[in-house]
Amino acid sequence: MDKARFKDLFDQYYEPIRNFLYYKLGDIDQAEDIAQEVFIKAWNKKAEINLSTVKSLLYTIANNLAINHFQSAKNKYEFHLEDQEKPSSETPEYQMEEKEFAQRLNHLFSELPENQRVVFLMNRIDDMTYGQIAEQLGVGVKAVEKRMHEALKFLREHIKQKI
Amino acid sequence: MNKDTFIQDWMEGKITPEQLEELKSNPEYEGSIRELNQILKASSQLTPPKKKDKQQAWAELSDRITEGQSEKAAKVIKLNRFIKLAVAVTVILLLTVYLLLPSTTTFTTLPGEQLTYTLPNGTKVTLNAASSISFSASQWDTERKVDLTGEAYFDVTNGKPFTVATRAGNIEVLGTRFNAYHRSGTLRVSCFEGKVSVSSKSNNTVLRKGQMSEIKNNVLEDPKEFDVEKAAAWRTGEFYYENTPLTEVVYELERQFNVEININLNSKRHYTGYFSNKDLDEALKLVLLPMSLKYEKAGSTIEVK
Numbered sequence: 001m002d003k004a005r006f007k008d009l010f011d012q013y014y015e016p017i018r019n020f021l022y023y024k025l026g027d028i029d030q031a032e033d034i035a036q037e038v039f040i041k042a043w044n045k046k047a048e049i050n051l052s053t054v055k056s057l058l059y060t061i062a063n064n065l066a067i068n069h070f071q072s073a074k075n076k077y078e079f080h081l082e083d084q085e086k087p088s089s090e091t092p093e094y095q096m097e098e099k100e101f102a103q104r105l106n107h108l109f110s111e112l113p114e115n116q117r118v119v120f121l122m123n124r125i126d127d128m129t130y131g132q133i134a135e136q137l138g139v140g141v142k143a144v145e146k147r148m149h150e151a152l153k154f155l156r157e158h159i160k161q162k163i
Numbered sequence: 164m165n166k167d168t169f170i171q172d173w174m175e176g177k178i179t180p181e182q183l184e185e186l187k188s189n190p191e192y193e194g195s196i197r198e199l200n201q202i203l204k205a206s207s208q209l210t211p212p213k214k215k216d217k218q219q220a221w222a223e224l225s226d227r228i229t230e231g232q233s234e235k236a237a238k239v240i241k242l243n244r245f246i247k248l249a250v251a252v253t254v255i256l257l258l259t260v261y262l263l264l265p266s267t268t269t270f271t272t273l274p275g276e277q278l279t280y281t282l283p284n285g286t287k288v289t290l291n292a293a294s295s296i297s298f299s300a301s302q303w304d305t306e307r308k309v310d311l312t313g314e315a316y317f318d319v320t321n322g323k324p325f326t327v328a329t330r331a332g333n334i335e336v337l338g339t340r341f342n343a344y345h346r347s348g349t350l351r352v353s354c355f356e357g358k359v360s361v362s363s364k365s366n367n368t369v370l371r372k373g374q375m376s377e378i379k380n381n382v383l384e385d386p387k388e389f390d391v392e393k394a395a396a397w398r399t400g401e402f403y404y405e406n407t408p409l410t411e412v413v414y415e416l417e418r419q420f421n422v423e424i425n426i427n428l429n430s431k432r433h434y435t436g437y438f439s440n441k442d443l444d445e446a447l448k449l450v451l452l453p454m455s456l457k458y459e460k461a462g463s464t465i466e467v468k
Binding site for chain 2: 003006007010011014015018019022023028029032035036039040043050052053078079080081082098101102105120121124125127129131132135152155156159
């Protein structure tokens with residue numbers, strides 16, 4: 001594999017890998033640093049890279065590197081809302097509510113158990129199906145469904161009181 | 164049904180639209196469904212923070228890696244053709260299993276609710292009250308198809324063909340904006356930009372900007388002009404009608420205000436006029452008084468005499 005083809009891989013997988021690390025660690029600086037390490041390790045293993053399994057390989061490396069890091073003391077989520085055109089019917093109050101809602105979610109994410117949080121965010125933000133998530137994390141689809149369900153249950157139970 | 168397993172069943176698509184309607188009418192579940200929808204919707208609009216973009220990250224990485232170690236190992240792989248074959252077979256098997264697994268995503272609005280969603284290809288869909296769309300996220304790359312019941316306005320991102328399927332007929336587009344209304348077996352499509360192809364079981368027509376068509380009882384009518392200003396005004400809460408069956412208008416009132424209207428309908432009557440979903444009393448007056456109908460309101464039930 002030459003550098004040009006490796007760049008194609010990087011272009012395709014850098015963002016999901018960085019997101020995955022951020023979901024785990026809750027610290028964007030750390031997530032970006034480790035994402036670099038992931039691709040360096042992958043480059044060093046490029047002889048063994050098989051295009052059909054490279055995605056799982058990248059997630060496995062990312063997972064191992066993240067475990068070796070101390071859980072960041074930060075673990076604070078700073079997701080922001082996508083800038084998207086709002087239909088004109090949505091009032092400024094409604095948009096405010098949306099922002100506040102996103103803030104509450106950020107707060108609740110740091111209270112979710114890590115494995116539920118990672119599954120939930122991979123599904124919601126990276127649009128990955130349960131099957132894809134199961135493959136990347138090396139667990140069964142049933143386990144993914146369960147974590148997703150637990151996460152959603154937790155968020156629903158707590159979204160009202162917390163701010 | 165137990166409240167705990169209900170969330171799971173709902174997420175796995177095991178709850179039929181009929182069951183969901185039933186659950187929504189149960190106050191105990193209605194709030195839950197609304198909250199769950201809100202959480203799912205809001206969380207899919209979140210974006211992770213970013214200190215450096217992909218280009219910067221690549222520039223940094225590019226400095227740290229060097230070329231020229233791959234040839235030797237490439238030969239090793241060639242020797243292991245059997246392993247390659249085994250991996251290929253495994254991948255095909257996994258892929259087959261994965262494609263066969265149903266994973267349907269459904270977006271639903273309750274009576275009195277309108278919501279806008281973004282689909283994986285960037286297409287924006289605004290759902291009118293008591294409507295739903297569903298699609299298979301896992302097969303999205305090969306088939307961009309959504310199933311629609313109710314009414315929705317689509318702003319389709321340019322790209323691969325996009326299909327809206329209903330029981331009455333299908334709509335196919337490239338990049339365009341259009342409104343689709345599918346209720347009581349009727350499909351009505353209005354094209355706001357670009358071209359839209361509408362097909363019933365036996366027929367097919369192409370709509371251009373400013374044209375609409377209807378499929379009713381499996382008959383596809385010829386395209387005709389419509390008022391672009393009014394046809395999708397529902398997105399701002401305004402509803403315009405021109406010689407529309409009164410039944411259709413009354414059903415829309417019920418959906419917009421989440422009320423029950425008991426009316427002995429002579430379905431041959433037609434209504435021309437307007438109402439807004441901001442004020443129930445005013446809307447009732449605007450629709451019923453011109454038809455010489457008197458009504459009495461008790462809670463969320465309206466008796467029309």
